[in-house]
Amino acid sequence: xxxxxxxxxxxxxxxxxxxxxxxxxxxxxxxxxxxxxxxxxxxxxxxxxxxxxxxxxxxxxxxxxxxxxxxxxxxxxxxxxxxxxxxxxxxxxxxxxxxxxxxxxxxxxxxxxxxxxxxxxxxxxxxxxxxxxxxxxxxxxxxxxxxxxxxxxxxxxxxxxxxxxxxxxxxxxxxxxxxxxxxxxxxxxxxxxxxxxxxxxxxxxxxxxxxxxxxxxxxxxxxxxxxxxxxxxxxxxxxxxxxxxxxxxxxxxxxxxxxxxxxxxxxxxxxxxxxxxxxxxxxxxxxxxxxxxxxxxxxxxxxxxxxxxxxxxxxxxxxxxxxxxxxxxxxxxxxxxxxxxxxxxxxxxxxxxxxxxxxxxxxxxxxxxxxxxxxxxxxxxxxxxxxxxxxxxxxxxxxxxxxxx
Numbered sequence: 001x002x003x004x005x006x007x008x009x010x011x012x013x014x015x016x017x018x019x020x021x022x023x024x025x026x027x028x029x030x031x032x033x034x035x036x037x038x039x040x041x042x043x044x045x046x047x048x049x050x051x052x053x054x055x056x057x058x059x060x061x062x063x064x065x066x067x068x069x070x071x072x073x074x075x076x077x078x079x080x081x082x083x084x085x086x087x088x089x090x091x092x093x094x095x096x097x098x099x100x101x102x103x104x105x106x107x108x109x110x111x112x113x114x115x116x117x118x119x120x121x122x123x124x125x126x127x128x129x130x131x132x133x134x135x136x137x138x139x140x141x142x143x144x145x146x147x148x149x150x151x152x153x154x155x156x157x158x159x160x161x162x163x164x165x166x167x168x169x170x171x172x173x174x175x176x177x178x179x180x181x182x183x184x185x186x187x188x189x190x191x192x193x194x195x196x197x198x199x200x201x202x203x204x205x206x207x208x209x210x211x212x213x214x215x216x217x218x219x220x221x222x223x224x225x226x227x228x229x230x231x232x233x234x235x236x237x238x239x240x241x242x243x244x245x246x247x248x249x250x251x252x253x254x255x256x257x258x259x260x261x262x263x264x265x266x267x268x269x270x271x272x273x274x275x276x277x278x279x280x281x282x283x284x285x286x287x288x289x290x291x292x293x294x295x296x297x298x299x300x301x302x303x304x305x306x307x308x309x310x311x312x313x314x315x316x317x318x319x320x321x322x323x324x325x326x327x328x329x330x331x332x333x334x335x336x337x338x339x340x341x342x343x344x345x346x347x348x349x350x351x352x353x354x355x356x357x358x359x360x361x362x363x364x365x366x367x368x369x370x371x372x373x374x375x376x377x378x379x380x381x382x383x384x385x386x387x388x389x390x391x392x393x394x395x396x397x398x399x400x401x402x403x404x405x
Contacts, residue, residue, distance in 0.1 A: 006151060006273050007144045010137060016197045017136045017145070023190035024129070025152045027087060030183025031122075032160020033167065034094065036261055037176045038115055040168055041101065043245040045108045053242040053365015056358035058112045059119040063354055066123030067347045072210045074128035074343025079135065084191050086125035091184035093118045098177040123350070130346035134334050136197055143279040146330040150323055151272040157265030157319075165258025214344025224336075224345070226285060226398025227329045228352035229391050234292040234322075235353075237384030238299040239360025240315070240377060243368055256308075263312040267319030268326075275327055284328045285401035289392030291325035294318075296385035303377025329353075335403065 011018050039052045046052075073082055097114055137145050167176040218224055241261070248257035281287060298318030305311035329349075337345045367376035393399050 006147055006275060007279075008148065010141045010145050010148060014137065014141075016194050017133070019190050019193045020133065020136060021148065021152060023187040024149075025155065026183050026190070027187035028152060028156035029160045029163075030180035030187075031090075032156045032261075033164040033176055033183075034097070034118070034180045036161045036164035036257065037168060037173055037180075038097070038111065039242065040245050040257065041173055042108060042111055045106050045111065048369075049242055049246050049365045050369050051108060051365075052245060053362045053368075055112070055115055056242070056361025056365075058116050060355055060358035062116045063119045063123040063358070064351050066120040067127065067351045067354075068211050069347075070124040070350075071127040071214060071344035071347025073124070074131045074346065075210065075214075075340060076343075079128035079132040079343070080191055080194055080197075082128040083125055083132065084188055086121050087184050087188050087191070090118060090121040090125070091181050091188075093121060094177050094181040094184070098174050098181070101173045101177060122354075123347075126350040127343045127346040130333075130349065131339075131343040134337075134339060134342050136194075139335070142334045143331055146327050146334065147272060147275040147278065149330060150268070150275065150327050153326075154265050154268040154272050154319075154323060158262045158269055161261030161265070162258040165261070168257075211344065214341060214348065217341050218345060218348055221336075222395050222397040223285065223332070223401045226392065226395040226401070227288060227332055228348065229395075230289055230292045230388055230398075231325065231329065232352055232356040232359075233387040233391055234295045234384045235356025236359045236363060237387065238296045238377075238381045239357050239364055240299055240302060241357070242361045242365040243373055243377070246368075247373065259312060260315070263315035264319035264322070267316035267321075268323035270316075271320045271323035271327075275324075278324065278327050278331075281328075282402045284332055284403055285392070285398040288325045288328050289388060289399065291321040291328075292388045292392065293385050294321040295325070296381040296388060298381075299384075300378045300381025303374045303381065326353075331403070332401070 011021060039055060042052050042055060043049070070082075070086075093114065096117075100110060100114060133145065133149070134142075163179075164176060167179060218228075244257060244260040247260060295318045298314050298321065302311050302314040302318070305314055333345065333349055364376055364380060367380060370376075371379075
């Protein structure tokens with residue numbers, strides 16, 4: 001059954017990738033703690049799922065703007081230095097969030113502003129991080145690295161929200177933000193351990209024309225466009241997270257909050273540790289489309305669940321299929337995008353997989369206040385699944401994409 005195991009060979013044989021992986025693992029864990037803390041604090045201040053959902057728009061706009069420039073910078077400057085700089089800025093943002101919590105201020109506009117600033121840092125960090133990963137590994141390692149990256153993500157998504165819920169309920173919101181600050185300190189230390197890694201053979205000027213070149217390359221690749229829009233469709237209409245703080249209150253308290261966030265990641269972790277079979281599959285477009293459809297099915301089932309454990313199971317199923325989709329999307333990106341475009345295309349990728357959940361935050365938050373939790377989740381899942389099928393099957397070069405093995 002070795003085919004169903006996670007291959008860690010790149011971590012054993014590549015010291016630079018090992019340090020980068022450890023950096024990402026720890027910093028993402030901390031980010032997921034704050035990912036739970038900010039919506040919780042917003043709901044505590046406002047008592048409104050609409051305001052929690054509006055965090056999505058507040059985060060999306062600066063993410064899009066900074067993400068495009070982050071991609072251009074990633075193809076123009078030292079990628080490691082860019083990541084270190086943005087992580088220092090993010091660490092300072094965590095201290096500002098802690099200071100806001102200490103003040104006991106009820107000014108939710110200030111919380112919106114801090115959330116937007118953190119999103120700017122993330123937009124500048126993610127493209128050089130994705131590009132540096134490709135820079136450090138061999139092409140034949142890409143399928144294995146895609147699974148490892150997914151494991152890192154799922155581990156953070158499980159542990160981060162769970163620890164975040166414990167920290168919030170046991171030690172308070174201030175301590176929660178401080179823990180995330182400490183994870184950035186450790187992450188920066190790991191990044192500084194990278195030695196003698198290959199540099200870009202060609203660097204381009206970071207300007208608007210460079211950004212547009214990246215867009216033009218993407219538009220020439222309908223198979224890439226398919227990976228972006230299918231995922232965006234599923235997440236925009238079927239993203240349950242803005243309802244979690246309110247549902248936790250209904251279900252009995254903040255200890256349920258971590259479970260709601262982590263259940264998706266538990267399913268994703270199961271997908272990751274059994275991902276050996278994905279290295280042999282070549283029909284990537286079809287798998288991505290089917291998995292995006294099944295995510296929508298899982299979210300609709302979550303909305304219809306009348307039992308807490310059935311709800312957790314539905315979310316875990318959704319997380320499982322979403323992670324399978326993510327593994328194949330990452331493999332397509334890293335196998336087919338040239339290194340000189342990797343930073344700029346990483347910004348497009350980041351915006352695609354981030355804008356869906358952020359737009360979904362706003363959509364689901366507003367829908368829940370209008371028609372109720374159950375109806376919002378059910379009809380959102382149906383609408384998302386319908387659009388996924390139209391886009392996935394309609395983009396022929398994506399639907400018929402087959403990897404070379």
